[in-house]
Amino acid sequence: xxxxxxxxxxxxxxxxxxxxxxxxxxxxxxxxxxxxxxxxxxxxxxxxxxxxxxxxxxxxxxxxxxxxxxxxxxxxxxxxxxxxxxxxxxxxxxxxxxxxxxxxxxxxxxxxxxxxxxxxxxxxxxxxxxxxxxxxxxxxxxxxxxxxxxxxxxxxxxxxxxxxxxxxxxxxxxxxxxxxxxxxxxxxxxxxxxxxxxxxxxxxxxxxxxxxxxxxxxxxxxxxxxxxxxxxxxxxxxxxxxxxxxxxxxxxxxxxxxxxxxxxxxxxxxxxxxxxxxxxxxxxxxxxxxxxxxxxxxxxxxxxxxxxxxxxxxxxxxxxxxxxxxxxxxxxxxxxxxxxxxxxxxxxxxxxxxxxxxxxxxxxxxxxxxxxxxxxxxxxxxxxxxxxxxxxxxxxxxxxxxxxxxxxxxxxxxxxxxxxxxxxxxxxxxxxxxxxxxxxxxxxxxxxxxxxxxxxxxxxxxxxxxxxxxxxxxxxxxxxxxxxxxxxxxxxxxxxxxxxxxxxxxxxxxxxxxxxxxxxxxxxxxxxxxxxxxxxxxxxxxxxxxxxxxxxxxxxxxxxxxxxxxxxxxxxxxxxxxxxxxxxxxxxxxxxxxxxxxxxxxxxxxxxxxxxxxxxxxxxxxxxxxxxxxxxxxxxxxxxxxxxxxxxxxxxxxxxxxxxxxxxxxxxxxxxxxxxxxxxxxxxxxxxxxxxxxxxxxxxxxxxxxxxxxxxxxxxxxxxxxxxxxxxxxxxxxxxxxxxxxxxxxxxxxxxxxxxxxxxxxxxxxxxxxxxxxxxxxxxxxxxxxxxxxxxxxxxxxxxxxxxxxxxxxxxxxxxxxxxxxxxxxxxxxxxxxxxxxxxxxxxxxxxxxxxxxxxxxxxxxxxx
Numbered sequence: 046x047x048x049x050x051x052x053x054x055x056x057x058x059x060x061x062x063x064x065x066x067x068x069x070x071x072x073x074x075x076x077x078x079x080x081x082x083x084x085x086x087x088x089x090x091x092x093x094x095x096x097x098x099x100x101x102x103x104x105x106x107x108x109x110x111x112x113x114x115x116x117x118x119x120x121x122x123x124x125x126x127x128x129x130x131x132x133x134x135x136x137x138x139x140x141x142x143x144x145x146x147x148x149x150x151x152x153x154x155x156x157x158x159x160x161x162x163x164x165x166x167x168x169x170x171x172x173x174x175x176x177x178x179x180x181x182x183x184x185x186x187x188x189x190x191x192x193x194x195x196x197x198x199x200x201x202x203x204x205x206x207x208x209x210x211x212x213x214x215x216x217x218x219x220x221x222x223x224x225x226x227x228x229x230x231x232x233x234x235x236x237x238x239x240x241x242x243x244x245x246x247x248x249x250x251x252x253x254x255x256x257x258x259x260x261x262x263x264x265x266x267x268x269x270x271x272x273x274x275x276x277x278x279x280x281x282x283x284x285x286x287x288x289x290x291x292x293x294x295x296x297x298x299x300x301x302x303x304x305x306x307x308x309x310x311x312x313x314x315x316x317x318x319x320x321x322x323x324x325x326x327x328x329x330x331x332x333x334x335x336x337x338x339x340x341x342x343x344x345x346x347x348x349x350x351x352x353x354x355x356x357x358x359x360x361x362x363x364x365x366x367x368x369x370x371x372x373x374x375x376x377x378x379x380x381x382x383x384x385x386x387x388x389x390x391x392x393x394x395x396x397x398x399x400x401x402x403x404x405x406x407x408x409x410x411x412x413x414x415x416x417x418x419x420x421x422x423x424x425x426x427x428x429x430x431x432x433x434x435x436x437x438x439x440x441x442x443x444x445x446x447x448x449x450x451x452x453x454x455x456x457x458x459x460x461x462x463x464x465x466x467x468x469x470x471x472x473x474x475x476x477x478x479x480x481x482x483x484x485x486x487x488x489x490x491x492x493x494x495x496x497x498x499x500x501x502x503x504x505x506x507x508x509x510x511x512x513x514x515x516x517x518x519x520x521x522x523x524x525x526x527x528x529x530x531x532x533x534x535x536x537x538x539x540x541x542x543x544x545x546x547x548x549x550x551x552x553x554x555x556x557x558x559x560x561x562x563x564x565x566x567x568x569x570x571x572x573x574x575x576x577x578x579x580x581x582x583x584x585x586x587x588x589x590x591x592x593x594x595x596x597x598x599x600x601x602x603x604x605x606x607x608x609x610x611x612x613x614x615x616x617x618x619x620x621x622x623x624x625x626x627x628x629x630x631x632x633x634x635x636x637x638x639x640x641x642x643x644x645x646x647x648x649x650x651x652x653x654x655x656x657x658x659x660x661x662x663x664x665x666x667x668x669x670x671x672x673x674x675x676x677x678x679x680x681x682x683x684x685x686x687x688x689x690x691x692x693x694x695x696x697x698x699x700x701x702x703x704x705x706x707x708x709x710x711x712x713x714x715x716x717x718x719x720x721x722x723x724x725x726x727x728x729x730x731x732x733x734x735x736x737x738x739x740x741x742x743x744x745x746x747x748x749x750x751x752x753x754x755x756x757x758x759x760x761x762x763x764x765x766x767x768x769x770x771x772x773x774x775x776x777x778x779x780x781x782x783x784x785x786x787x788x789x790x791x792x793x794x795x796x797x798x799x800x801x802x803x804x805x806x807x808x809x810x811x812x813x814x815x816x817x818x819x820x821x822x823x824x825x826x827x828x829x830x831x832x833x834x835x836x837x838x839x840x841x842x843x844x845x846x847x848x849x850x851x852x853x854x855x856x857x858x859x860x861x862x863x864x865x866x867x868x869x870x871x872x873x874x875x876x877x878x879x880x881x882x883x884x885x886x887x888x889x890x891x892x893x894x895x896x897x898x899x900x901x902x903x904x905x906x907x908x909x910x
Contacts, residue, residue: 050093050145054086054228059335064090066164066224068354075352078334081327082351086159086228087149091166093142094199094223100136104129108218116212119205126208130200138192146195147188149227158184158230158295160353161194163201166222180204183260184230186299191227198225231351232295233344235315236261237271240358241328242338242791247361247784249338249791252276252325256315258306259292261342261353272315276325281318288312316345324350331355338791362781364791365405365412372452373789374419374443375412378404380436380785380862383845383869384628385410387778390771392631394750395723399517399716409778412787419447420456434538435864437811438883442786442796452788473528475701480563480708483526487715490520494719498726502733506726507755517719526712533705534866536698543698547691548681551902555815555874556674557699560667564707565714566868567875569622570849573644574660577651579614583607587652593645615641615648624721625714625847627828632720632727633747637847643829647850654835654854663853667877675699709871713846730758739763748772795885803905808884808891811863812904813870816879818857819909824893825851838899840891844869852876857899859906861887873901881906 049064057065057073065073065088076083098104107129114121147155162181180201182194201207202223211218237256242249255271257264264271270287288311294304316324324343327350332339338361342354367373378396379385387409388396396411397404404411418424425447433440446452473479494513501509520526537554544553560567580586585605590598599615602608623638637643651659678699682692731743739761740746746754748771749763757763784793798809820838825831831851833839838857841848846868852858858873863882873880879901887906891897896909 050090050096050142051149052088052090053149054083054088054226057088062166063222064088064092064224065226066091066166066222067356068162068164069224069226070164071355072226072228072353074334075331075355078330080330082349084160084229084231084351084353085153086226087153088164089146089195089225089227091222091224093145093225096139096142097133097136097196097199100139101132104132107132111208111218116209119209122208123205126203126205129203133200133203134196136196138196143192146192146227150188150191153229155188156186158186158232158299159191160226160228160230161185161191161198162226162228163198164224164226165202165207166220166224183262183301184295184299190299195225195227199223228353230295231344231346231353233260233346233351234258236342236344237264237315239324239328239341239343240338241325241332241341242358242361243275244340244358244360247791247793248788249364250277251282252328254316254321254324256321257289257292258310258315259294259304260301261344262293262301274316274318274321276322279322279326281321284314284318286312286314289315320345320348320350327352359777359780361791362784362787362793363407364787364789365407365414367405367414367789371789372416372454373414374416374446374453375405375407375787375789376415376432376439376443377783377785377787378411378413379783380439381864381867382630383843383862383867384630385783385843385862386628386631387775387781388628388631389633389747389775390750391727391747391754392633394752395632395720396630398511398514398751399521401518401521407787408781408783409775410783415443416453417456419443419453422455435866436785436862436883437798437864438796438885439785440796441799442784442794445794445796446786446788473525473532475532475697475704477562477704479525479529480705480711483523483529483708484563484711486523487520487711487718490516491715491718491722494722498722501726502730504755504759506730507751507758510723510726510751513719513723517716520715521712529705529708530712533702533707533709536702537706537865539698540695540702543691543695544678547685548678552812552815553674553678554702555901556877557671557678558702558706558874559671559674559877560664561671561703561707561875564710564871564875566710566846566849567707567852567872569625569846570851570853570872570876571660571664572618572622573647573850574651574655574663574853576611576614576618577648577655578657578659580607580611580648581652581657583611586611587649590645590649593642596640596642598645599641615644618644624717627845627847629717629720629845629847632724633744636721636724638721644850646829646831650831650833650851650854654833659853663876667875670877671703706871707875709866710846710868713868717846727754730754734758734761734763737761748775800904802903804907807900807905807907808887810859810881810884810887810904810906811865812900812902813863813865813882814858814873814878814880815902816857816877817898817900817902818879819896819898820856822859822891822893822895822897823855824888824891826888838897840887840893840897842888844872846872852878857901858882859884859887859891859897859899861885 054073054076057069059070059074062070069088072083075081111125160183185191185194235256235258239254241252243251243253254274255264257269257271269289269291272287273285274281275283289306290311291303292306293301295301328341338358339355340358344351365375393406393411402413404413418428429440540554541552544550583606586607589605599612602612619638624636626634626636628634679692682688682695731746734740735743745768748768786794803809820836822840823833823837824840833854836856839855840859843860843862849872852872858878858880860869860882861884863869870882879899881899881904898907
């Protein structure tokens, strides 16, 4: 088997990661690309690593200990990993293995200088780069030194940082093996890194080159600031030349040392523009070979570029497929729907099939292509206005793209841009019966769906669902529903604009909408207070709920005093709201009805933080506050010139906002109610597929699109490899931050608040619910982890309606995503919570437990000392 211990780099390709590790496989792939020069060398394979590990049986026990250590116990990890490294370095190299390596060296030149580089099997992968996790040794001379450094590379699989990285990424230490690349050393005039897409903006048309003198280690270790070049369409479009005071050079006897650079040379560019452009051409060739943007390490010796590494750039957000070469501008759907997490394929494909406009998937998120509407001046104004009201950062990002004259083509108004977006709907009467009728229509439609779907199975179910999706869209596009929503929103905007103009008061509508009727989302939060009232008197019940872990706890309740009533209260709540959950636009996310334990921490918080009857009291207090505000506003208006007219207009708008603003939440409730019916039917199909041995587990259907699942049900054939790829991809999408606006060049455009009225150091956002509050920040990423005290301020990436039960117990709200009319904003106003949304990176910049002050009227957050 000796021939498997050593493989020449030229014989390796990208499929052999298991044998030669990620770096070896990439270098083998690179060496096969026409016109790309890679220093010659060989790989010491993972077979050699396993052979050496077998020489030390004690390692197995140490690995067992390591897998049991708490990932946060740095001291234990440090001690154990050092012990494993010492053990590996102490193993004598078996004779046949040493002989195979020295034979390979003899072919290349025994006394030449080499780079000895770790190449782990979990490294430079599309989903995790593991950059810098293992070790590289430069300028190693002589067989004895090379054998010693190969041992050190094997041991570097267990550096403290590599062990922690694997634990955090859920990778089992036993599944990762180490190969070693031994490569002829290049003594470069200059070296550095090239990204074939801009790593900051994501723009795929811009390549960036970092360059310094000597070996690339000077840049990687941060010893010097590099020269930085940006190249677009074959020319250098930006350059920053740094003073490079030091370089790393190879020593004749082996090893490296830092050297000072002559003062005359320090300010000279490490590369000429011609060399930079030539290097980027090589980069584009490498990118084309691997099929995605690359992070490439290069050396320049004798005016000849050699490539010593290339790995995928894992941080770039993918670009939606357009099928053409035209420019496109995409707007994030998740930012409007308050759900920026990735969706599984069944989830995004069902949303696409039930949405009113075409949507494109990338990185597990959905985007709408707004290029045509931006291209026509008439539809552009309407689109910017509508999106700006929802999220000012989206509007600013789109304006940034429009300012680049050449990116969005300009179409005449009569062109295919279509009619102006969001044209004013015909006015409707301020009549509460309209809302009652709309709610009844929705309930009748959902009841019919539940009734008709019961008998459908197999391919007939999918035919039925495709028809149901058409009904779904018909309900969504009901003109009366749209008029009612717009009536509530327009009345809000009118009141805020006019009362600021007439009375100098900001966001007056926030108080006027407190406890508005017919708001299914705010009722959901208050109804959970009523559930807590049933449980609170029974200490045994409360103690039982504190220990609940399984979702069948409802069956256990009946055995305890008061348990029958408690179970009934929770069941009634789930009957009305059990189709909801965090991230509910993704049908694959577990609903409260499927995972009722999600609600237990919130119920316990309500038991602890509230008195009996709190729901009714809260609603009534809000209603009275709104009434008092209305009287106050109207009397102040009457005292103004032309006051009676102003007061009458305001009164008409207040009645209108209170009649319609609550309904704003109902269409989403209707969608999610329908989604739960679809999901239950599809899971029954999945159970049949599991029973027929087509699928190993029913949740596997979540990784197929609706269309693919339809095919599987028809054919009883499934591509298991595809499902595994989708699972891996979905896991990797969590590390990506979806941009609000994305161009077909891959550029993520974030947008900024152009404001000068925010104190230095404060975090800027959008004011959506008036008032100022100070309190302890609770940074919560998962509703199930909520542990809130009265007076806490919730800080979270986004809140969809399912977060509303938390809103009753908090004093204020800060989110990273949101707009004036998104769910979190509407409910915050309903409950009278000061709220600021759209605060970029709030969950990173605000630490859990810090005291903060939320300025809900002015739209900023102060972090207090």
